[in-house]
Amino acid sequence: MKAFQYATAHSFDSARELVADNGMYLAGGNDTLGLLKEYLVSPNILVNIKSLPGLDKIERGSDSWKIGALVTVAQIENDPQIAKTFPGLQQAAAEVGSQQIRNVASVGGNLAQHSRCWYFRHRDTLCMKKGGDLCYARHGENRYHSLFTGNTCISPVVSNLATAFAALDAKAIVLRDGKETPMTMAKLYQGAWENPQSHNSLKPGDLIVRVEIPTARTSSAFIQMSDKQAFDWALVSCAAAANLSGGKLNSPRVAVGCISPVPWQVEAANQFLDGKELTDDVASQAADMILKGAEPHEHNGYKIPMAHALIRRTLLKLKG
Numbered sequence: 001m002k003a004f005q006y007a008t009a010h011s012f013d014s015a016r017e018l019v020a021d022n023g024m025y026l027a028g029g030n031d032t033l034g035l036l037k038e039y040l041v042s043p044n045i046l047v048n049i050k051s052l053p054g055l056d057k058i059e060r061g062s063d064s065w066k067i068g069a070l071v072t073v074a075q076i077e078n079d080p081q082i083a084k085t086f087p088g089l090q091q092a093a094a095e096v097g098s099q100q101i102r103n104v105a106s107v108g109g110n111l112a113q114h115s116r117c118w119y120f121r122h123r124d125t126l127c128m129k130k131g132g133d134l135c136y137a138r139h140g141e142n143r144y145h146s147l148f149t150g151n152t153c154i155s156p157v158v159s160n161l162a163t164a165f166a167a168l169d170a171k172a173i174v175l176r177d178g179k180e181t182p183m184t185m186a187k188l189y190q191g192a193w194e195n196p197q198s199h200n201s202l203k204p205g206d207l208i209v210r211v212e213i214p215t216a217r218t219s220s221a222f223i224q225m226s227d228k229q230a231f232d233w234a235l236v237s238c239a240a241a242a243n244l245s246g247g248k249l250n251s252p253r254v255a256v257g258c259i260s261p262v263p264w265q266v267e268a269a270n271q272f273l274d275g276k277e278l279t280d281d282v283a284s285q286a287a288d289m290i291l292k293g294a295e296p297h298e299h300n301g302y303k304i305p306m307a308h309a310l311i312r313r314t315l316l317k318l319k320g
């Protein structure tokens with residue numbers, strides 16, 4: 001790894017000033033240390049943000065909850081009130097990596113983690129994410145990659161929390177140029193959809209300070225499938241959230257992870273589900289709509305039936 005400076009920020013202004021255009025924020029360090037050791041990033045300074053005030057808090061309001069960017073994935077997993085209010089979020093947290101990873105992984109770091117594409121992670125491969133002009137995965141080993149893409153790079157978003165937050169219609173609050181900017185999950189990852197070099201829409205210096213989750217949807221669920229039961233990212237994940245009254249869905253939202261650079265959501269499917277009784281057939285029709293137009297590559301066609309089954313099962317899980 002290349003030499004870098006290290007500083008601890010005690011205020012939001014100093015964090016921003018220190019990180020400037022060529023530094024990186026350091027939260028739990030799970031992703032950052034790997035990137036540094038593999039020479040995938042070479043910031044001139046790492047700015048420790050764990051000392052910033054208030055970011056490790058969960059505030060529980062009646063209309064929305066605020067989850068600070070430094071709250072750990074393990075805190076979300078183990079909080080009984082989160083399990084009651086946002087079960088889909090708790091289930092998504094419980095599936096992240098391993099216990100050791102969840103103990104230190106932060107909400108902000110989970111959302112801002114970089115691509116897991118093995119070509120990007122190979123330090124000697126100059127893929128599009130690193131400024132090259134080829135997506136090696138597109139015509140190479142692409143079993144973990146996207147079914148929907150907005151540009152030539154086919155690396156998908158793999159954050160479990162992003163998928164769960166998308167179904168709950170949560171917003172990341174990003175401190176940009178001193179102002180709080182709310183971003184839906186679609187907006188937070190739009191940058192990766194548009195630009196092969198981006199992992200998300202964050203600009204240098206942007207700091208996720210918290211995530212705000214509306215309490216409007218009282219049922220939620222998350223299911224993922226992975227190669228391994230632990231210590232692994234999902235091949236495909238799915239989150240759903242809605243209100244259920246008299247067996248009918250109200251304001252439903254479905255998001256699918258690991259099949260696109262953004263948590264994949266299809267508004268027409270949400271509208272189709274709205275007001276419908278939740279049956280296997282209805283869930284299956286919604287899955288058809290969500291996966292319509294999927295473009296599999298040589299090795300990832302299996303993701304289509306897998307995602308279809310997960311969408312159906314996650315929706316049916318809303319019934320409890």
Ligand SMILES: Cc1cc2nc3c(=O)[nH]c(=O)nc-3n(C[C@H](O)[C@H](O)[C@H](O)COP(=O)(O)OP(=O)(O)OC[C@H]3O[C@@H](n4cnc5c(N)ncnc54)[C@H](O)[C@@H]3O)c2cc1C
Pocket residue numbers: 024025026027028029030031032033069095096097098101104105106107108109110111112113114158159160161202206207208209231232233234
């Ligand atoms: C073996 C393994 C398995 C894993 N499995 C899963 C999985 O199944 N699902 C899943 O979702 N994740 C998984 N992960 C990823 C893990 O959850 C993330 O690496 C972790 O959440 C990152 O959090 P951190 O606090 O350690 O971030 P850091 O490593 O500190 O930061 C990660 C990135 O986010 C930036 N950053 C950190 N905080 C902020 C902030 N507040 N605002 C703006 N930028 C910020 C950093 O600059 C850096 O670019 C796995 C990781 C490993 C190593």
